[in-house]
Amino acid sequence: MKKKITIKLKQNDYKMTEQRETVLEVMLKNRGKHLSAEEVLEKARKKSPGIGIATVYRTLEKLTEMEVLYKTVFEGGKFRYELYDDAGSKQQHHHHHIICLKCGKITEVQEDLLSGLEQKIESQGFKIIDHDLKFFGYCPNCK
Amino acid sequence: MKKKITIKLKQNDYKMTEQRETVLEVMLKNRGKHLSAEEVLEKARKKSPGIGIATVYRTLEKLTEMEVLYKTVFEGGKFRYELYDDAGSKQQHHHHHIICLKCGKITEVQEDLLSGLEQKIESQGFKIIDHDLKFFGYCPNCK
DNA sequence: AGACATTTGATAATGATTATCATTATAGAT
DNA sequence: ATCTATAATGATAATCATTATCAAATGTCT
DSSP, X not given: OHHHHHHHHHHTTOOOOHHHHHHHHHHHHTTTOOBOXXXXXXXXXXXXXXXXXXXXXXXXXXXXXXXXXXXXOSSSSOOEEEEOTTTXXXXXXXXXXXXXXXXXXXXXXXXXXXXXXXXXXXXXXXXXEEEEEEEEEEOTTTO | OHHHHHHHHHHTTOOOOHHHHHHHHHHHHTTTOXXXXXXXXXXXXXXXXTOOHHHHHHHHHHHHHTTSEEEEXXXXXXXXXXXXXXXXXXXXXXXXXXXXXXXXXXXXXXXXXXXHHHHHHHTTTOEEEEEEEEEEEEOTTTO
16 A cells, blocks of 8 residues: 555655655554544654644645545534545545534445436536535434 | 514524625525625625624624524635525525536535435434535536 | 613634745665 | 755745624614
8 A cells, every 4th residue: 555655656756755654654544534634743743753734734635636535624624634445546436424413423424325316417417526425413322 | 584584683682783684685695606705795895885704704604503594615714605495494404516626616406315325324323414415526518 | 862782893813724945855867 | 875856844934714802883672
């Protein structure tokens, strides 16, 4: 995985640095979580104490471009990043989220029943590339 | 509509002021659009030249609380507000959006095929209150 | 009209993200 | 292994949207 990405970087004239490796490791270790830049910084500093927030932002942005990470917003006014389920190989779709309105817990939904709806929309002349679906409600603990 | 909201405001010890009325009118006139606070300010100043951005934010927030407006984020780092399809009467669901990756045009999708998926999720112990679904792709013009 | 609480506008403060720039590190050639 | 060109880094300033503050103005009720 790390190798794959190093190669991808090289193909684009990017260099694999200690900081980028650290950020990537943080994301790999936190598969399934949705980290903010600040949270990534905190975790990254355990391995690379000198790393700055600007580098974290730049690296997250780069990894998003490369379709290794998925960038989304839960609260508003703040981005969160997560590893694609099948990071490394390009993919269009990914899981959805249920956000608990009480405790804020985020649960994944693997189910994907949207292809039918997408087909309907495409029959009206659109070309759908991706979708983003979030559910709001209460998780079993808070219900 | 305006009357309904005036009454709702009174019930909560809020006052109907010139500025609130102006913001409400702007939103009513722009049914189907997704305005940022800055855009609302601009339009509102045509009728109430002295209105300030803080008041616009406060009013949009209040109307969102009252479930007259729906607050969402398209680009990230910026909220947008739109009138509920059936503003005034509480409702859980509303249309979805298709965002063109080229020209940025936002189109509405009325179709709602998510109830099946919601039922599946609820059968796992969740209680779903609302959902937010966005499609990304190309509109007929840009395809 | 008068009293009182709410609202307003101007502006400062905040928080997240992006830009700037001098210094440092990397990849590839020698 | 060293050199060189170029990209990357860290510190910090700048930006942008949003929120907080507070004195002055306004709306509601009597």
